Amino acid sequence: MLIQELTNEDNLNLLAHMHLGRLACAQGAQPYVVPFYFAYQNNYLYSFATIGQRIEWMRANPLVCVETDEVASSEEWVSVIIFGRYEELPNTPERKMERELAYELLKQKANWWEPGYAKTIIRGTARSLDPVYFRIQIVQITGHRGTPDSAEVIDAKSPTIEHADKQSIHNILGALRKRLFSK
Amino acid sequence: MLIQELTNEDNLNLLAHMHLGRLACAQGAQPYVVPFYFAYQNNYLYSFATIGQRIEWMRANPLVCVETDEVASSEEWVSVIIFGRYEELPNTPERKMERELAYELLKQKANWWEPGYAKTIIRGTARSLDPVYFRIQIVQITGHRGTPDSAEVIDAKSPTIEHADKQSIHNILGALRKRLFSK
Numbered sequence: 001m002l003i004q005e006l007t008n009e010d011n012l013n014l015l016a017h018m019h020l021g022r023l024a025c026a027q028g029a030q031p032y033v034v035p036f037y038f039a040y041q042n043n044y045l046y047s048f049a050t051i052g053q054r055i056e057w058m059r060a061n062p063l064v065c066v067e068t069d070e071v072a073s074s075e076e077w078v079s080v081i082i083f084g085r086y087e088e089l090p091n092t093p094e095r096k097m098e099r100e101l102a103y104e105l106l107k108q109k110a111n112w113w114e115p116g117y118a119k120t121i122i123r124g125t126a127r128s129l130d131p132v133y134f135r136i137q138i139v140q141i142t143g144h145r146g147t148p149d150s151a152e153v154i155d156a157k158s159p160t161i162e163h164a165d166k167q168s169i170h171n172i173l174g175a176l177r178k179r180l181f182s183k
Numbered sequence: 184m185l186i187q188e189l190t191n192e193d194n195l196n197l198l199a200h201m202h203l204g205r206l207a208c209a210q211g212a213q214p215y216v217v218p219f220y221f222a223y224q225n226n227y228l229y230s231f232a233t234i235g236q237r238i239e240w241m242r243a244n245p246l247v248c249v250e251t252d253e254v255a256s257s258e259e260w261v262s263v264i265i266f267g268r269y270e271e272l273p274n275t276p277e278r279k280m281e282r283e284l285a286y287e288l289l290k291q292k293a294n295w296w297e298p299g300y301a302k303t304i305i306r307g308t309a310r311s312l313d314p315v316y317f318r319i320q321i322v323q324i325t326g327h328r329g330t331p332d333s334a335e336v337i338d339a340k341s342p343t344i345e346h347a348d349k350q351s352i353h354n355i356l357g358a359l360r361k362r363l364f365s366k
Binding site for chain 2: 022
């Protein structure tokens with residue numbers, strides 16, 4: 001397998017057509033990760049959720065990490081990881097433009113928002129249906145693409161081209177086993 | 184859409200056949216999430232990786248969160264979230280049994296381990312190929328299943344049955360829009 005680091009342009013192009021990601025936040029030393037749908041525009045990921053643990057945690061600590069990927073197999077995948085900052089879009093005149101933008105972007109994703117919007121009754125108590133609009137400011141972004149060894153992937157624009165061992169699976173397993181049990 | 188909370192038995196059955204997840208760790212207030220492959224057995228998720236940021240962070244702070252899911256569409260999905268504890272399986276006589284178990288479990292997943300094992304050259308420096316074996320002890324597990332409204336899903340064993348609004352997409356969008364722009 002080859003693993004290539006993606007260019008910044010590649011990363012942003014991928015974000016523009018990806019909508020399902022995983023959003024990690026943290027409270028104290030405890031991280032928390034949930035699936036979420038988003039829409040990318042101009043260095044921000046737009047999304048919304050109903051009030052819940054993730055919103056409370058991100059209000060208290062706005063540092064987040066987002067991972068999004070397309071995995072065809074363990075040898076063929078692309079993964080983008082973002083360090084970012086949570087920003088709530090409250091229902092105020094100052095934020096009206098961003099909320100409208102978020103709403104317009106989000107409604108283009110057919111049905112995407114239903115997991116965030118679905119009325120949920122947990123242990124007899126209805127969860128609030130008021131949506132919280134937010135966006136993630138992208139502070140740092142990195143992406144990688146894995147491709148099978150057999151594919152001749154040469155991308156002169158890519159800053160690094162990374163090579164996996166060309167041994168067969170059998171050989172790699174043997175080496176791994178040796179390393180595992182040797183002292 | 185209906186959202187159901189899964190039973191503990193459902194969660195463990197799902198884990199037994201799921202292998203791709205997202206692993207979140209944290210350093211200070213900054214969370215970090217990466218895709219990873221795992222094999223479940225007896226309250227532990229087994230995996231390995233080459234030395235890198237995630238291993239360094241988990242060594243310093245063993246509190247982690249794992250999310251795994253199967254998303255057919257925004258209305259049809261299952262998602263399991265685990266709060267857990269990172270435990271390294273060093274190459275010592277005391278951990279020989281667990282390492283063998285990890286190795287046996289992991290090699291059953293054809294090719295799964297290649298992303299963790301692939302030799303990677305980043306900015307001219309080869310990354311170490313020594314694998315770090317680890318497991319995640321499951322401390323808390325919760326799971327949810329989303330199903331389209333039209334499906335008659337009734338599971339008497341489930342502790343809670345959750346109901347989404349039965350309005351059409353059009354109606355929900357209208358309500359959302361109203362809430363968005365009203366003061």
